[in-house]
Amino acid sequence: MRLTLRKSTPPPPGPDTLGPVKVDTRTKALTKRLQPGDVAVIDHVDIDRVAADALVAARPAAVLNAARSVSGRYPNLGPEILVEAGIVLVDDLGPGIMAVPDGSVLRLEGGAVLLGDDVVAEGVVQTPATVARSLEEARANLSVEIESFAENTMDYLRRERDLLLDGVGVPDISTPIEGKQVLIVVRGYHYREDLATLRPYITEYRPVLIGVDGGADAIIDAGWKPDMIVGDMDSVSDRALSSGAEIVVHAYRDGKAPGLERVRELGVDPVVFPATGTSEDIAMLLADDKGAEVIVAVGTHATLVEFLDKGRAGMASTFLTRLRVGGKLVDAKGVSRLYRQRISNLQLALLSLAGLFAVVMALWSTSAGQTFFGLVGARVDDFTSWVGALFSGG
Structure with a gap:
C-alpha cells in the first residue's frame, strides 16, 4: 500500500494519499486540532479506550504511533477500537x-x-488479526499487572492516609454542597450518552455540577453551566474557565500547579488543592468532605479493566477514593436505569380525571349535591330547549 504525503505542494487527493500530518506527543491535545482525513502522529504506549474514542471521533485517515500500541503489559482496548x-x-x-x-x-x-x-x-501495520494476537498475549501478563496495581494502591494509601481517612488537606470552597446532590463529569467513557440520559434527573434535582477539566466543556455543550471546575487545567477551554464557575486547581503534593498561571491570566482567583492521584479523585473527595448527599459520576473509571486501561499507576488512587466515598457514589448508568420522572403528562391528566370523578361521586351521595345536580340539569334542559327553538325559527 502506497500513501503519499509531501510538505511542499501536495499531490491531488487520491486513494493512495494521506495528509496533512498532525504531530503531538500528547494524544489528548492532538485530537483537538485533528480534521477529518488528517494523519495523526502520536507517541502513545498502550493506547487506551478514551484516546481511541477521541481519535475515532476526529476521523483521521491514519494513526502513526512512535510507541507500541499494545506493549503486552495488559490487554488495552484502544488499538482494537481504531482498527x-x-x-x-x-x-x-x-x-x-x-x-x-x-x-x-x-x-x-x-x-x-x-x-x-x-x-x-x-x-508494523496493525490489522484486526495482529491486534487480537497481541491482546491474547497481553492477557497472559494480566496477573502481574494486577499485582503491580495492588502495590501501587498500598503505596498511595501510605502517602495519602490522612487525606483519605480524615480529609486533612481538603481546601475551603465557596460553592455550597452540604446536603445536596453532586454530579461529577469527566470526559471519559460514554460521557455524552450518559449526560443525555441524565437530562431529566438534572432538570428535576438541580445537582451541583462539577466538571473535571474537559468535563466542564461537556457540561456547557450539553446546555448547562458548571458550578465548579476541578483539574490541572490542561484540557479545559478558556470559555469554561471564564464561565463564572469556582475553579479548583489540582496541584502536586509539593505545591507546584502547572495550571495555576493559566487560570490567573484569565483574571480568575482559584482554590489550590495539593494531592496525588487523579483530578477525578480530588473532585470526589472534595464533594464528600463538603457534605454531598449523593455523588453521581459521569465518564469516570469504575472497573478494574478501566483502571488498568488508563495506563498509569495513579489509577490506584481512584480505587481507594471509591472505597472512601462509599455508598454516596452512584455511576451515571445506574441513575439512568433507576431514575424515572415521577409522573408523566398522561399520568397527570388521568389522575386529574380520577380526582374530578371522585368529587362528583362524593357530591352525588349527599342531598345537597343531588339538589345541585338537579338545578344544573334543569338549567341544561332550559338551554337545550332555547337552542332548539333558535335553530327551528321559533
Missing part, C-alpha cells in the same frame, strides 16, 4: 516519526514511512 473503525494504524515507528513537520505528506510502503524518497521510520 475496527477502519483507521490505518502503524505501530512502533520509533522517535524519528515525531520529527516529521506538521503539514507534511508521507508515503507508506508496508511498514516503512517515507518523506519524499527518504525512509523516516519503520514499524
Whole structure:
C-alpha cells in the first residue's frame, strides 16, 4: 500500500494519499486540532479506550504511533477500537516519526514511512488479526499487572492516609454542597450518552455540577453551566474557565500547579488543592468532605479493566477514593436505569380525571349535591330547549 504525503505542494487527493500530518506527543491535545482525513502522529504506549474514542471521533485517515500500541503489559482496548473503525494504524515507528513537520505528506510502503524518497521510520501495520494476537498475549501478563496495581494502591494509601481517612488537606470552597446532590463529569467513557440520559434527573434535582477539566466543556455543550471546575487545567477551554464557575486547581503534593498561571491570566482567583492521584479523585473527595448527599459520576473509571486501561499507576488512587466515598457514589448508568420522572403528562391528566370523578361521586351521595345536580340539569334542559327553538325559527 502506497500513501503519499509531501510538505511542499501536495499531490491531488487520491486513494493512495494521506495528509496533512498532525504531530503531538500528547494524544489528548492532538485530537483537538485533528480534521477529518488528517494523519495523526502520536507517541502513545498502550493506547487506551478514551484516546481511541477521541481519535475515532476526529476521523483521521491514519494513526502513526512512535510507541507500541499494545506493549503486552495488559490487554488495552484502544488499538482494537481504531482498527475496527477502519483507521490505518502503524505501530512502533520509533522517535524519528515525531520529527516529521506538521503539514507534511508521507508515503507508506508496508511498514516503512517515507518523506519524499527518504525512509523516516519503520514499524508494523496493525490489522484486526495482529491486534487480537497481541491482546491474547497481553492477557497472559494480566496477573502481574494486577499485582503491580495492588502495590501501587498500598503505596498511595501510605502517602495519602490522612487525606483519605480524615480529609486533612481538603481546601475551603465557596460553592455550597452540604446536603445536596453532586454530579461529577469527566470526559471519559460514554460521557455524552450518559449526560443525555441524565437530562431529566438534572432538570428535576438541580445537582451541583462539577466538571473535571474537559468535563466542564461537556457540561456547557450539553446546555448547562458548571458550578465548579476541578483539574490541572490542561484540557479545559478558556470559555469554561471564564464561565463564572469556582475553579479548583489540582496541584502536586509539593505545591507546584502547572495550571495555576493559566487560570490567573484569565483574571480568575482559584482554590489550590495539593494531592496525588487523579483530578477525578480530588473532585470526589472534595464533594464528600463538603457534605454531598449523593455523588453521581459521569465518564469516570469504575472497573478494574478501566483502571488498568488508563495506563498509569495513579489509577490506584481512584480505587481507594471509591472505597472512601462509599455508598454516596452512584455511576451515571445506574441513575439512568433507576431514575424515572415521577409522573408523566398522561399520568397527570388521568389522575386529574380520577380526582374530578371522585368529587362528583362524593357530591352525588349527599342531598345537597343531588339538589345541585338537579338545578344544573334543569338549567341544561332550559338551554337545550332555547337552542332548539333558535335553530327551528321559533
